[in-house]
Amino acid sequence: MKNNLEHSEAAAIFNKDVKRVDWHDETLWFVREKRDKAAHQIPEWELLREMASEIKNNVLSNIHDYLLEFESNAQKNGIVVHWAADAEEHNKIVHSIMEKHGVKQMVKSKSMLTEECHLNEYLSEKGIDVIDSDLGERIVQLRKEPPSHIVLPAIHLKKEDVSETFHEHLGTEKGNNDPQYLTEAARLHLRDTFLTRKVALTGVNFAIAETGEIVVCTNEGNADMGAHLADVHIACMGFEKIIPQRKHLSVFLRLLARSATGQPITTFSSHFKKPRDGKEMHIVIVDNGRTTQLGREDFRNSLKCIRCGACMNTCPVYRRSGGHSYHNAVAGPIGSILAPNLDMNKNADLPFASTLCGSCTNVCPVKIDIHDQLYKWRQVLVKEGHAPLGKTIAMNGMATVLANPMVFDLAGKVGRFVMKNIPVLVNNSLNPWYKQREMPAPPNESFREWYKKNGTEFNNKNNE
Amino acid sequence: MRIGLFIPCYVDQFYPKVAIATYELLQKLGCDVRFPMKQTCCGQPMANSGYAHLTKGCDANFMANFAEFDYIVCPSGSCVLHVKEHLHDENNEELASKMRKRVFELTEFITDVLKVETIVGNFPYKVGMHQSCHGQRGLKLSQMSELNAPFFSKPEQLLSKIKGINLVSLSRKDECCGFGGTFCVTEEAISVKMGQDRIKDHEAHQVDYITGGDMSCLMHLEGILKRQKSPIQIIHIAEILNATV
Numbered sequence: 001m002k003n004n005l006e007h008s009e010a011a012a013i014f015n016k017d018v019k020r021v022d023w024h025d026e027t028l029w030f031v032r033e034k035r036d037k038a039a040h041q042i043p044e045w046e047l048l049r050e051m052a053s054e055i056k057n058n059v060l061s062n063i064h065d066y067l068l069e070f071e072s073n074a075q076k077n078g079i080v081v082h083w084a085a086d087a088e089e090h091n092k093i094v095h096s097i098m099e100k101h102g103v104k105q106m107v108k109s110k111s112m113l114t115e116e117c118h119l120n121e122y123l124s125e126k127g128i129d130v131i132d133s134d135l136g137e138r139i140v141q142l143r144k145e146p147p148s149h150i151v152l153p154a155i156h157l158k159k160e161d162v163s164e165t166f167h168e169h170l171g172t173e174k175g176n177n178d179p180q181y182l183t184e185a186a187r188l189h190l191r192d193t194f195l196t197r198k199v200a201l202t203g204v205n206f207a208i209a210e211t212g213e214i215v216v217c218t219n220e221g222n223a224d225m226g227a228h229l230a231d232v233h234i235a236c237m238g239f240e241k242i243i244p245q246r247k248h249l250s251v252f253l254r255l256l257a258r259s260a261t262g263q264p265i266t267t268f269s270s271h272f273k274k275p276r277d278g279k280e281m282h283i284v285i286v287d288n289g290r291t292t293q294l295g296r297e298d299f300r301n302s303l304k305c306i307r308c309g310a311c312m313n314t315c316p317v318y319r320r321s322g323g324h325s326y327h328n329a330v331a332g333p334i335g336s337i338l339a340p341n342l343d344m345n346k347n348a349d350l351p352f353a354s355t356l357c358g359s360c361t362n363v364c365p366v367k368i369d370i371h372d373q374l375y376k377w378r379q380v381l382v383k384e385g386h387a388p389l390g391k392t393i394a395m396n397g398m399a400t401v402l403a404n405p406m407v408f409d410l411a412g413k414v415g416r417f418v419m420k421n422i423p424v425l426v427n428n429s430l431n432p433w434y435k436q437r438e439m440p441a442p443p444n445e446s447f448r449e450w451y452k453k454n455g456t457e458f459n460n461k462n463n464e
Numbered sequence: 465m466r467i468g469l470f471i472p473c474y475v476d477q478f479y480p481k482v483a484i485a486t487y488e489l490l491q492k493l494g495c496d497v498r499f500p501m502k503q504t505c506c507g508q509p510m511a512n513s514g515y516a517h518l519t520k521g522c523d524a525n526f527m528a529n530f531a532e533f534d535y536i537v538c539p540s541g542s543c544v545l546h547v548k549e550h551l552h553d554e555n556n557e558e559l560a561s562k563m564r565k566r567v568f569e570l571t572e573f574i575t576d577v578l579k580v581e582t583i584v585g586n587f588p589y590k591v592g593m594h595q596s597c598h599g600q601r602g603l604k605l606s607q608m609s610e611l612n613a614p615f616f617s618k619p620e621q622l623l624s625k626i627k628g629i630n631l632v633s634l635s636r637k638d639e640c641c642g643f644g645g646t647f648c649v650t651e652e653a654i655s656v657k658m659g660q661d662r663i664k665d666h667e668a669h670q671v672d673y674i675t676g677g678d679m680s681c682l683m684h685l686e687g688i689l690k691r692q693k694s695p696i697q698i699i700h701i702a703e704i705l706n707a708t709v
């Protein structure tokens with residue numbers, strides 16, 4: 001059953017605070033502009049996108065072989081490799097590693113996969129204390145909210161909100177909104193975490209089949225701090241994170257940070273190849289619906305995603321509705337094509353939360369045809385019976401009128417007559433158009449009426 | 465060269481002056497242009513709402529009306545894009561495929577087929593150009609800000625030679641206005657906010673008119689402008705180009 005507000009309802013609530021919406025929109029647009037500047041400085045930018053897309057095509061066509069190659073190389077390096085069919089299994093594996101070591105605390109760096117699997121909730125139910133070490137993640141974690149953006153998890157919050165949260169949880173001075181002061185407080189709080197946690201979990205940005213190593217990109221160095229100080233490093237990845245060879249990394253590293261934040265490269269791009277002496281390293285490779293998506297021909301391209309967030313920053317709808325309105329771990333345009341794969345019933349609204357403007361497709365560094373996939377999901381969802389009944393009735397009626405020129409002509413005349421003479425039938429609170437917009441003024445005659453009198457006469461088989 | 469004038473259903477009903485301007489403009493440019501009277505709608509509203517399977521009637525009707533023309537020209541990028549991408553006929557796919565290639569948006573038809581470089585007109589006003597997404601990103605009528613590629617714009621190229629026109633450069637050149645077909649009612653709050661923000665950009669550049677190639681976006685913006693009692697007017701690009709040719 002649905003237990004979330006539909007996107008449109010949540011977005012309408014988010015829109016009540018106009019100042020906040022404007023701020024959210026402008027902040028993300030600023031990031032989009034930074035991305036433009038960075039991208040436009042590279043003459044071969046479009047070529048790079050094409051290469052990235054082709055490499056990922058190759059990966060998706062040969063994923064089975066690359067995964068086995070990766071597994072065997074990682075094992076040779078001394079890494080323990082686990083396979084998880086779904087979120088539940090992933091969570092169990094992570095928990096079992098903790099249990100084996102008798103550890104009740106974990107430090108975690110950014111991983112959208114663990115959000116997708118709801119790992120934090122799972123572990124906390126088992127009595128394990130998880131601390132997110134990415135600053136944005138930590139802020140939303142303290143507030144018991146999910147991240148609203150895959151790269152900028154707390155972008156929906158203003159510094160006043162952060163100050164409030166830190167005052168409550170970390171005992172900072174009330175009303176002190178100085179970002180430097182707040183960051184320092186978070187740093188001190190996290191330092192203690194890094195020094196005491198025995199298990200560190202990180203995400204994976206790229207897993208290299210050829211070498212069996214993983215690459216983790218962060219700007220704060222928190223993944224490295226966690227992984228370097230802990231006895232056990234667990235890295236969790238969706239199986240699409242594979243790239244064939246180390247040399248392919250150059251293409252993705254050049255695209256990732258520029259697309260995400262406009263930086264030339266992330267501050268830390270760390271390679272983890274084997275456990276340090278006497279320590280342990282685990283990699284959990286997760287399916288959780290990816291095989292199904294791979295099998296949906298129209299949607300398999302969505303697995304190329306490198307989670308840069310550029311499609312969210314550029315999306316005019318996302319910028320004005322906020323990440324939480326998408327009620328899915330991954331929000332925005334890409335989230336809207338991933339979510340129905342996980343649960344069509346729960347996420348049937350998301351592919352409709354778009355104007356199909358196509359900007360997402362253009363910024364995507366791996367050239368995912370995002371807006372075309374949104375269009376295609378709409379067709380699938382309606383066919384599978386996930387459309388509201390009222391809409392289906394209306395669409396059937398419309399199709400009948402529009403397929404029949406005489407009925408169309410008549411309906412047009414009646415419509416214009418009503419708008420002119422009984423405007424209250426149209427201009428009322430039941431008409432969502434009229435709520436904040438005027439209806440167009442109905443003209444005296446339609447174009448076809450004008451043309452009958454003034455147009456060039458001609459005989460067309462169909463017009464006789 | 466026989467040209468079939470394809471007028472979107474809502475333009476026919478609500479904005480006949482846009483259709484008249486398109487018709488007159490094409491005639492002035494020397495075209496033999498006819499309006500098939502039994503046309504209705506391209507089927508886009510259904511298709512974009514997920515009901516593409518209900519568009520067969522519209523497709524059949526469109527095919528019957530326009531099959532005999534060398535070119536099909538329409539003053540709306542999004543309707544053209546829909547036909548280009550989705551017009552089908554199970555019984556005559558060859559013809560459908562030909563027709564998909566023959567359909568053109570007005571400004572691209574003028575620049576690419578008629579090869580008209582300048583239109584001598586007169587429109588002494590400050591004008592903001594709203595780039596509709598389907599025309600721009602779908603039909604590539606102009607370069608999109610996301611891509612690292614040289615600038616061009618078919619509609620702007622035509623407008624730039626009009627006498628007296630002062631075409632402003634907007635802060636967000638190609639941001640969507642939020643119309644989006646049924647999106648404008650199913651996502652009313654966001655749609656309106658997007659439209660309001662689009663208007664703010666034009667206001668900041670003190671335009672007299674907002675123009676564009678897609679009347680649906682302009683209708684949405686007009687609805688908001690009128691509600692705000694704004695002095696800014698809406699005008700379809702065909703009306704400017706037809707002003708004094």
Ligand code: SF4
Nearest residue numbers: 305306308309311364
């Ligand atoms: S879909 Fe493309 S733009 Fe969006 S997050 Fe993934 S890689 Fe980035």
